[in-house]
Amino acid sequence: MNSLSPEVALSRISPELRPLLCSVVRNGRVGLDSSSCLRITDLKSGCTSLVPGPCCDRFKLHIPYAGETLKWDIIFNAKDPELPPDFIFGEDADFLPEPSELPHLASWDAGKPECLLQLVKELLQQYHQYQCQRLRDSSRLLFEYDSLLEDPNYGRSMEIYAGLKNSWTGEFSARFLLKLPVDFSNIPIYLLKDTALDPGEDVALLSVSFEDAEATQVFPKLYLSPSIEHALGGSSALHIPAFPSGGCLIDYVPQVCQLLTNKVQYVIQGYHKRREYIAAFLSHFGMGVVEYDAVGFTKLTLLLMWKDFCFLVHVDLPLYFPRDQPTLTFQSIYHFTSSGQLYSQVQKSYPYSPRWDGNEMAKRANYNRDAEE
Amino acid sequence: MEEFNTTVRISGFALSSLMFHHLNSDADVEGLILGESVGEENCRITDSQIDHIQFEHTINIQKHIPCHKLHSFYSNVGDVSEEKIRPILSDYQEENVIGWYRQRRNTRQQMTFMEQVVHQNMRKILSNRELVFMLLTPSQATASGSTHRLEFSAFIWHSSQYINIPIFVSNLGNLEQQDYWRVSGTCPSLGQSEAVKQHRTQFFCSGDELKEVRNISSMNDDLLGEMQKVCKEVEKSERAVEKLQEDLKELKEAIKEHSEKNETQKHASPDEPKENVLLCSALRTLFPDAPSLQTQTLTVQGLPVLELCCNTDHNVDIPTKLPLILENQHTRKKDTAPRLRKKCLVAGYSQRLKRKRKTNDTSESASDSGSDTEIEMNGQNRSISPTF
Numbered sequence: 058m059n060s061l062s063p064e065v066a067l068s069r070i071s072p073e074l075r076p077l078l079c080s081v082v083r084n085g086r087v088g089l090d091s092s093s094c095l096r097i098t099d100l101k102s103g104c105t106s107l108v109p110g111p112c113c114d115r116f117k118l119h120i121p122y123a124g125e126t127l128k129w130d131i132i133f134n135a136k137d138p139e140l141p142p143d144f145i146f147g148e149d150a151d152f153l154p155e156p157s158e159l160p161h162l163a164s165w166d167a168g169k170p171e172c173l174l175q176l177v178k179e180l181l182q183q184y185h186q187y188q189c190q191r192l193r194d195s196s197r198l199l200f201e202y203d204s205l206l207e208d209p210n211y212g213r214s215m216e217i218y219a220g221l222k223n224s225w226t227g228e229f230s231a232r233f234l235l236k237l238p239v240d241f242s243n244i245p246i247y248l249l250k251d252t253a254l255d256p257g258e259d260v261a262l263l264s265v266s267f268e269d270a271e272a273t274q275v276f277p278k279l280y281l282s283p284s285i286e287h288a289l290g291g292s293s294a295l296h297i298p299a300f301p302s303g304g305c306l307i308d309y310v311p312q313v314c315q316l317l318t319n320k321v322q323y324v325i326q327g328y329h330k331r332r333e334y335i336a337a338f339l340s341h342f343g344m345g346v347v348e349y350d351a352v353g354f355t356k357l358t359l360l361l362m363w364k365d366f367c368f369l370v371h372v373d374l375p376l377y378f379p380r381d382q383p384t385l386t387f388q389s390i391y392h393f394t395s396s397g398q399l400y401s402q403v404q405k406s407y408p409y410s411p412r413w414d415g416n417e418m419a420k421r422a423n424y425n426r427d428a429e430e
Numbered sequence: 431m432e433e434f435n436t437t438v439r440i441s442g443f444a445l446s447s448l449m450f451h452h453l454n455s456d457a458d459v460e461g462l463i464l465g466e467s468v469g470e471e472n473c474r475i476t477d478s479q480i481d482h483i484q485f486e487h488t489i490n491i492q493k494h495i496p497c498h499k500l501h502s503f504y505s506n507v508g509d510v511s512e513e514k515i516r517p518i519l520s521d522y523q524e525e526n527v528i529g530w531y532r533q534r535r536n537t538r539q540q541m542t543f544m545e546q547v548v549h550q551n552m553r554k555i556l557s558n559r560e561l562v563f564m565l566l567t568p569s570q571a572t573a574s575g576s577t578h579r580l581e582f583s584a585f586i587w588h589s590s591q592y593i594n595i596p597i598f599v600s601n602l603g604n605l606e607q608q609d610y611w612r613v614s615g616t617c618p619s620l621g622q623s624e625a626v627k628q629h630r631t632q633f634f635c636s637g638d639e640l641k642e643v644r645n646i647s648s649m650n651d652d653l654l655g656e657m658q659k660v661c662k663e664v665e666k667s668e669r670a671v672e673k674l675q676e677d678l679k680e681l682k683e684a685i686k687e688h689s690e691k692n693e694t695q696k697h698a699s700p701d702e703p704k705e706n707v708l709l710c711s712a713l714r715t716l717f718p719d720a721p722s723l724q725t726q727t728l729t730v731q732g733l734p735v736l737e738l739c740c741n742t743d744h745n746v747d748i749p750t751k752l753p754l755i756l757e758n759q760h761t762r763k764k765d766t767a768p769r770l771r772k773k774c775l776v777a778g779y780s781q782r783l784k785r786k787r788k789t790n791d792t793s794e795s796a797s798d799s800g801s802d803t804e805i806e807m808n809g810q811n812r813s814i815s816p817t818f
Contacts, residue, residue, distance in 0.1 A: 101536035104456040106575050115537060132537055134500060136457035141506050143542040150540065151591065156507035156547055163507050 066097045069113045073138035076170040081118070084171075087178050089216055089236045089262055090121045090280075095177075103134055122181065123188070123218035123234040124264050129180075131173075141165035142173065144180070154183040191219040195229050195270035202233075204307040210238045211310060229270040233306065237261040237314045239321060244288050245328045245353070259285050263297075263313055265306060275300040279313065289320055290376055323377050330415070331355065331374045334383070337415030338372065341423060360390075367391075369399075379411035385422070435484060438562060438584040438597045440491040445599055448566065449580065451496050452533040461496040462515070463529040464522055465489065467560055489528055489562050489584070491597075495519065508547030512555050529562035529584075536569050539581045541592055553587065562586050564597070711746040712755050 061069075063082035070078050078097065085095030096119040102112045114135040120127040130145035141162055146152045156162060161176040192199045198219075206212040214236035220229065241259040260282050268274035279297050281289070289295055297313050331354035338357055339346055347358040347369065357372040369388040375381040388401040408421055452459050467489045474482040495518055497503065503514040519527070530552065532545060541549070541563065549563050563585045571577040584595045635644055710724065717723045725739035748755055 103458055103535045103537075105453075105535075106570075108456055130538060130542075132458075132534065132542065134457045137500055140501055143544045145538055145540055145542050153546055154543065159507070165506050 061097060061100065063097075066100060066116070069100050069111045070116075071102075071112050071114050071133075071135035071138065073135065073167070074114060074133055077167070077173040080170040080174050081177070085174055085177075087120060087174075087181055088122050089214060089234055089260070090124075095120060103132070104136070108135075118177070120177070120181065122184070123216035124232050124266075125218050127184070139167045141167075142176075146184075149184075149187070152184060152187050154180055154187075158183065185216060188217045188219050192217065192231060194219070195231070197270055197272050198229070198231050198267060201267075201272070201306045204305065205233070205235070205310070208307065210314075211235050214238070231267050233265045233267075235263045235265075235310060237263055237310075237317060239314060239317050241285055241288075241321060243325050244285070244321060245325070258282065261285060261317055263310060265300065265309075272305075273302075277309070277313070279317070288324060290324075295320055323380065327376060327378045327380075328354065330379050333415035334374060334378070334418055335415075337419040338422070340416075341419040371401075379413075382409045382411075436487040436489070436586060436588075436595055438489045438491065438564075438595050439600055440597055441600050444491055444493060445582075445597075448494055448531065448533070448564075449568075451494070452535075452566065452568065458500060458532065458534040459496060460500060460502075460530065460532040461494050462518060462527050463491050463494050463531055463562065463564060464526040465492040465528045466526075467528055487560070489560070491528065491562075491564070494531060495522070504548050504551065508544055508551055510548060510551040510555050515555075525557060527556055528560075529564060531564035531566065533566040533568070535567070537567055539565060539567050539583060539594075541565065541585055546592065549585075549587065549592075560586065562595075563592075705740065707744040707746060708751060710740050710742075711744050711748065712752055715748055715752070715755055 066082060067075055067079060081095050082097060087095065097116050098119065099117040100113040101115050102108070102110075103114050104112045112135050114133040116131055118129050118131050120129065127149075128147045130147070132143040132145070134140055159176060159179050161172055161179055165176075166172050189202060192202050202215075202217060205215060216234040217231060218234075219231040239261050241261075244259075262280040264278045264280060266276045266278075268276070277297060277300050279295065281292075281295075286292055295317065297316060300309055335349055335354045335357055338359070339349070342359045342361070345359045345361050347360050349357040355374050355376075357374075359370045359372070361368060361370055367390055369390060371386040371388065373384040373386070375383065382405065385404040385407065386401050387404060388399050390399065392400040394400055409418070413421065451461075467487065470486045470488070472484040472486060474484065476482070497518060503518060504510045515524070515527075530549075545563065545565075549561065553561050564582065565585065566580060566582040568578055568580045571579040582597060584597050585592045586595060633640060633642075635641055705726065710726075713720075713723045721736050721739045722734040725734045725736060727735040727738040729735060746752070
């Protein structure tokens with residue numbers, strides 16, 4: 058199976074169908090995992106080989122859903138482009154949507170480029186219902202689903218994929234994918250802009266895999282969009298707790314949500330605190346300021362003098378300031394080390410309290426400087 | 431204990447006409463299937479008195495009616511319209527409809543979403559609820575397009591799901607080995623059919639031979655005749671070539687014999703002396719009146735044989751070939767007397783000269799002392815002498 062770039066796929070499609078597919082491959086973000094686009098593979102034609110190309114009118118559409126990838130065959134007819142497409146839903150042979158609940162199928166308009174994308178979204182909604190129906194094979198998992206459904210924070214942003222029940226062992230597995238209702242809007246812009254990838258929507262998804270129907274083997278995993286992950290300090294910065302034995306999703310998911318929210322708050326508060334800190338230092342040591350980070354407020358360099366002895370002080374503020382103590386580095390402007398660097402000394406153990414405000418911290422730092430010298 | 435067994439059968443020409451319909455279309459095609467559905471209940475009683483009941487359901491596909499276009503009897507959401515089916519059936523009865531078919535290229539052998547919906551709706555509308563859906567999926571088997579594959583199977587709705595049933599193709603009749611015939615054959619004997627008798631003349635000649643076969647045979651005969659003619663021409667030309675080769679061989683042998691003969695003759699007789707034409711021409715030019723200098727034959731005593739002097743004009747271009755001769759000749763004409771003299775030093779020859787002098791009583795005297803004298807060669811001494 059070879060994935061085709063959007064341009065290649067569009068060039069091989071029959072011209073009458075090209076606008077429909079253009080909307081799918083370029084704007085086709087469906088479901089909770091909107092960072093992944095819809096992909097098209099296995100382009101084929103329903104015409105004879107005597108018909109000159111491009112005349113492909115059937116293909117496989119890859120749709121991300123609940124951590125899985127659905128592979129649906131979509132069948133058009135290049136000779137009758139005004140007819141709606143037909144579908145083969147991959148391995149879900151018993152998935153049969155209700156046609157009357159597909160408005161874009163009933164009133165199919167081949168002239169509207171977004172018609173196919175809207176039809177796919179409507180089919181996905183019914184597919185979600187179909188998967189939820191399959192949870193009835195396990196009362197335990199059905200309970201998990203119903204309890205989450207009642208909570209408006211999670212019920213509306215949930216995707217479920219239920220695996221096939223093993224007729225021999227009776228084993229049944231399912232995966233829940235939930236979009237966590239965490240507000241990322243107050244994260245400073247500078248933390249979000251440095252990602253190389255197109256960030257898209259800032260989203261946090263929690264995937265919980267139940268390997269058996271009795272929920273004895275549960276594996277949670279948190280997925281963050283690239284910008285959020287970068288803002289929080291990377292993939293290793295946030296560790297979610299393990300799913301408690303005997304626990305249930307309605308208790309676990311809010312816990313993870315709170316943890317993530319606290320983390321985001323730390324980052325936001327840290328930003329404001331750092332700004333306050335830098336402002337206080339500027340007011341106390343205004344004449345001696347060499348440079349400071351005016352965007353993220355993570356660094357400050359001062360040129361100070363004590364009894365005709367001038368020296369530099371570098372202040373590094375960590376991401377989780379004020380919880381984490383800033384690092385002070387004293388650097389001489391006269392002396393070099395054997396390796397040719399300016400002589401410096403790092404100072405971490407100085408009087409500090411995260412409960413002090415910026416002004417207090419500046420004063421204390423001043424006293425401490427005199428004491429050191 | 432009950433057992434259900436469903437079989438779908440189709441005749442060879444019905445299947446081939448189905449395939450032919452799709453081959454001539456650049457899109458998917460669909461239509462209705464006509465035939466008959468036969469059910470049979472077999473009850474097997476054994477010694478243990480346990481009834482084993484087997485239901486055998488045989489669906490015979492006899493004919494298909496293609497639709498002119500897709501979606502001709504159902505809407506976008508799969509709602510089947512009975513009013514739209516009737517025109518398609520035309521003279522056939524709705525009871526004869528046993529299902530419908532679809533042919534789509536390069537797709538899976540699996541019912542699509544719309545096909546399932548349409549099939550369910552057809553089951554509701556048509557009186558025959560044991561409808562069969564026949565799916566044919568041609569595809570390209572090789573990348574070069576030299577080989578194509580056609581898969582076909584039937585689907586029926588049973589126990590809340592669609593089950594896939596293989597189709598048996600009856601070509602000339604039922605070829606299975608059976609002890610007893612429990613059901614009628616799918617194809618009646620062609621010999622008894624009135625329809626066959628009516629259309630027979632379109633396909634058969636008077637001698638019960640297929641027209642196409644006769645045409646092919648006559649073309650084959652013509653081809654054979656043409657090939658035989660060509661073979662004869664080839665044979666003729668081959669023979670001519672063979673004859674020419676033999677003639678050539680004889681000539682070569684003759685030439686070889688002749689050359690061998692000439693060589694032996696050449697070795698048997700001594701080589702004839704080759705004349706130095708340039709020397710001869712030079713001597714003739716320089717000494718035109720001295721025949722003794724123009725002979726190439728000498729006696730044993732070394733005297734020239736005048737009778738054998740060369741009188742042939744060799745047509746040598748003296749100015750071109752012997753330019754020095756002319757220069758010398760011109761110089762000598764200035765320095766020497768007009769009459770050529772040659773000194774004769776041979777003793778025997780001087781005696782003859784004396785005798786001649788005595789008889790002729792000439793005023794000029796010659797001595798043996800070696801004074802120049804004019805010698806007249808009369809060639810009296812004819813002895814054979816070495817030549818040069």
